[in-house]
Amino acid sequence: xxxxxxxxxxxxxxxxxxxxxxxxxPATGVGRPGFAWAAPAAVFFGLFALVPLVLVVVLxxxxxxxxxxxxxxGLENWSRLLDDPVMVxxxxxxxxxxxxxxxxxxxxxxxxxVWAAGRQRNRAVLxxxxxxxxxxxxxxxxVLWRAVLxxxxxxxxxxxxxxxxxxxxGTQAGALGVLVFVSTWQFTPLHTLIYQxxxxxVPEVLYQAAQIDGAGRVxxxxxxxxxxxxxxxxxxxxxxxxxxxxxxxxxxxxxxxxPGTDTTNSAYYMYQKAFKSFDxxxxxxxxxxxxxxxxxxxLILVRLTGYDRMRSTMEGV
Amino acid sequence: xxRHARLLRTALVGGASLAMTLSLTAxxxxxxxxxxxxxxxxxxxxxxxxxxxxxRLVDTFNKTSKVKAVLDTIPGAxxxxxxxxxxxxxxxxxxxxxxxxxxxxxxxxAGLLMPLDDFIAKDxxxxxxxxxxVMDTAVVNGKPYGVPMRGTQPVLLFSNKKVLADAGVTPxxxxxxxxxxxxxxxxxxxxxxxxxxxxxxxxxxWFQYVYDRVAGPGHFRKAVNGDKSVWxxxxxxxxxxxxxxxxxAGAFGTNYDSVKFTDGGSPxxxxxxxxxxxxxxxxxxxxxxxxxxxxxxxxxxxxxFPTVEGGKGDPDNLVGNPNNFYSVLKRTRHPEAVxxxxxxxxxxxxxKSQLGIGNLPTTTNTPEFLDGSANPAYSTxxxxxxxxxxxxxxxxxxxxxxxxxxxxxxxxxxxxxxxSGPDAFIAAMQSxxxx
Numbered sequence: 001x002x003x004x005x006x007x008x009x010x011x012x013x014x015x016x017x018x019x020x021x022x023x024x025x026p027a028t029g030v031g032r033p034g035f036a037w038a039a040p041a042a043v044f045f046g047l048f049a050l051v052p053l054v055l056v057v058v059l060x061x062x063x064x065x066x067x068x069x070x071x072x073x074g075l076e077n078w079s080r081l082l083d084d085p086v087m088v089x090x091x092x093x094x095x096x097x098x099x100x101x102x103x104x105x106x107x108x109x110x111x112x113x114v115w116a117a118g119r120q121r122n123r124a125v126l127x128x129x130x131x132x133x134x135x136x137x138x139x140x141x142x143v144l145w146r147a148v149l150x151x152x153x154x155x156x157x158x159x160x161x162x163x164x165x166x167x168x169x170g171t172q173a174g175a176l177g178v179l180v181f182v183s184t185w186q187f188t189p190l191h192t193l194i195y196q197x198x199x200x201x202v203p204e205v206l207y208q209a210a211q212i213d214g215a216g217r218v219x220x221x222x223x224x225x226x227x228x229x230x231x232x233x234x235x236x237x238x239x240x241x242x243x244x245x246x247x248x249x250x251x252x253x254x255x256x257x258x259p260g261t262d263t264t265n266s267a268y269y270m271y272q273k274a275f276k277s278f279d280x281x282x283x284x285x286x287x288x289x290x291x292x293x294x295x296x297x298x299l300i301l302v303r304l305t306g307y308d309r310m311r312s313t314m315e316g317v
Numbered sequence: 318x319x320r321h322a323r324l325l326r327t328a329l330v331g332g333a334s335l336a337m338t339l340s341l342t343a344x345x346x347x348x349x350x351x352x353x354x355x356x357x358x359x360x361x362x363x364x365x366x367x368x369x370x371x372x373r374l375v376d377t378f379n380k381t382s383k384v385k386a387v388l389d390t391i392p393g394a395x396x397x398x399x400x401x402x403x404x405x406x407x408x409x410x411x412x413x414x415x416x417x418x419x420x421x422x423x424x425x426x427a428g429l430l431m432p433l434d435d436f437i438a439k440d441x442x443x444x445x446x447x448x449x450x451v452m453d454t455a456v457v458n459g460k461p462y463g464v465p466m467r468g469t470q471p472v473l474l475f476s477n478k479k480v481l482a483d484a485g486v487t488p489x490x491x492x493x494x495x496x497x498x499x500x501x502x503x504x505x506x507x508x509x510x511x512x513x514x515x516x517x518x519x520x521x522x523w524f525q526y527v528y529d530r531v532a533g534p535g536h537f538r539k540a541v542n543g544d545k546s547v548w549x550x551x552x553x554x555x556x557x558x559x560x561x562x563x564x565x566a567g568a569f570g571t572n573y574d575s576v577k578f579t580d581g582g583s584p585x586x587x588x589x590x591x592x593x594x595x596x597x598x599x600x601x602x603x604x605x606x607x608x609x610x611x612x613x614x615x616x617x618x619x620x621x622f623p624t625v626e627g628g629k630g631d632p633d634n635l636v637g638n639p640n641n642f643y644s645v646l647k648r649t650r651h652p653e654a655v656x657x658x659x660x661x662x663x664x665x666x667x668x669k670s671q672l673g674i675g676n677l678p679t680t681t682n683t684p685e686f687l688d689g690s691a692n693p694a695y696s697t698x699x700x701x702x703x704x705x706x707x708x709x710x711x712x713x714x715x716x717x718x719x720x721x722x723x724x725x726x727x728x729x730x731x732x733x734x735x736x737s738g739p740d741a742f743i744a745a746m747q748s749x750x751x752x
Contacts, residue, residue, distance in 0.1 A: 067424070067429070068427055147580065150576070152572070170514065258730055259574050259734055277721075277723055
């Protein structure tokens with residue numbers, strides 16, 4: 001079973017229906033929960049997600065600086081954005097930060113998660129310690145790392161052989177590195193937790209069988225654990241992609257998009273346009289573009305990994 | 318799942334400004350939420366330590382006035398963004414804090430602000446009791462839109478006297494002396510000039526002064542009024558060339574873009590002797606006073622920006638924030654009460670209270686009370702500078718409308734760290750909207 005199905009099964013069980021292969025309403029009259037149950041959530045979603053989204057679409061075709069009423073501007077914002085080198089660069093930066101985030105965080109999280117799935121007591125304690133960064137607010141984390149990485153008073157001043165002059169946030173490579181590092185530091189625990197849960201759900205019998213066949217730990221990891229984690233990897237990666245594309249807080253605090261526009265990703269650029277330049281039309285267009293890109297990337301990811309077919313990883317199913 | 322929430326938030330931000338207008342009803346700060354009540358005027362200020370003086374003034378005002386003033390505060394970093402979202406709505410204040418210049422230009426253009434000519438005609442003290450170079454800052458399209466409040470903030474060249482003495486360097490009076498000092502200090506292994514390049518606006522201060530000294534104040538006045546050609550002038554290129562020379566001489570070290578003023582990075586460099594100079598607004602004094610009182614007592618030096626031989630700018634010219642201002646909304650229901658409230662800005666009580674918290678008001682009666690300030694010598698020095706300055710140029714990022722800020726910051730940072738050359742800088746400045 002995938003990690004998602006136990007919950008679904010529980011619901012189905014409660015409704016006494018919906019088992020795979022059994023179709024139609026049962027005769028007992030104990031039906032599925034009615035749509036009314038979803039109404040409160042639907043109202044909230046409509047009010048706080050759909051309505052603003054529609055407003056953003058409208059604003060993206062308007063000229064508005066927050067004063068007075070928006071003026072219709074046709075495709076002006078869009079054509080301006082497509083000609084804007086910073087906009088194009090910001091999309092690339094968003095994708096780059098996302099890819100770097102996934103590439104760096106995934107292996108670490110899998111290894112830590114699988115390791116933490118063991119049952120010894122010390123692991124439980126250590127896992128709890130790993131989890132601490134996630135409990136801190138991203139703002140606090142960014143401020144903390146900013147201080148630690150200060151070129152004149154922080155770690156770089158003590159380790160010149162590694163950091164040179166410590167101008168980490170003053171170069172594009174350095175600044176991107178710091179951004180990836182800080183979000184890895186903060187969000188690896190979350191993904192570790194997900195992998196830990198998934199790794200614990202791998203049936204014990206598979207390992208026992210492998211051991212009988214003489215497979216070592218490394219082989220077990222690559223031939224049993226990793227394949228069994230496939231769906232979890234996709235789940236975790238989608239979370240990373242969504243988080244990566246919308247990275248904002250770390251940039252606001254650590255680099256403010258600088259040096260120059262070297263770390264201005266789309267989310268930060270949108271903020272700059274809206275709340276620094278008071279160009280809400282352009283900001284809305286960026287927001288929509290970001291929604292489109294994020295949706296596209298998620299869809300591609302889902303297709304490529306076969307997640308949409310929801311193939312079970314359970315042995316023999 | 319914070320990350321899911323973030324995607325949602327991203328989608329929302331554009332439309333959020335609308336929602337914000339609604340939610341600001343709740344964020345209006347102190348006082349009851351029935352804005353626009355028949356017998357109150359609402360005063361909106363930048364939220365910080367100076368609020369205690371403003372609260373006191375409001376209390377003083379309310380003792381004698383039938384129309385009561387209510388003080389609302391908005392935390393610093395969000396001030397401009399929030400002001401812009403409420404100013405054309407129902408929650409708009411009657412009187413609000415600003416930086417003058419471009420910071421209020423969009424509101425003037427939108428027809429939201431009241432020119433203060435009538436107030437001044439009835440009470441000439443509203444101009445004559447303030448220093449002229451300061452009053453000029455809040456003139457937009459030839460009409461006055463602001464009355465100075467709080468204190469003046471000229472940018473000064475601060476130094477670490479001990480570091481200078483150890484290196485045998487005296488505070489530079491000319492640009493050439495500054496370049497010479499940089500060489501000596503660099504050879505001694507200290508960073509000649511601390512710079513919080515991560516914040517970008519400290520970098521901008523260098524441009525402001527060099528341009529003023531080389532090209533004179535007329536250059537920027539023309540530029541901000543829409544004459545883009547001045548950015549490509551010979552003076553402009555000369556100023557950029559001088560900055561390049563200073564940067565290439567290693568004046569700021571190599572990692573200034575990783576240092577910030579706002580988190581105490583660059584003041585720490587100065588105070589701990591790792592750097593010899595820092596160009597900073599007069600608030601540097603209180604910043605250092607809080608973190609390094611011993612250093613301030615013994616080794617903190619301060620002076621004006623060096624002169625430039627053959628430059629068109631008067632060596633007495635200053636840049637920085639001449640002051641903050643109160644501007645008045647056109648649709649206030651109580652203009653008489655507002656006029657009475659503004660009169661308090663040159664009252665003795667106001668001056669004494671501001672000096673008491675380290676601010677330096679720009680009223681003509683300030684000298685009478687300078688002895689009561691936190692540091693009389695420093696306050697007197699500053700006051701005299703501001704008083705004799707022929708021109709006190711408002712910081713570029715405030716003189717231009719808010720829409721220009723990001724471009725200015727990027728241009729100064731990229732020019733400084735070598736990502737772009739003079740042509741790119743000039744092109745960027747020419748792309749700015751006129752004030």
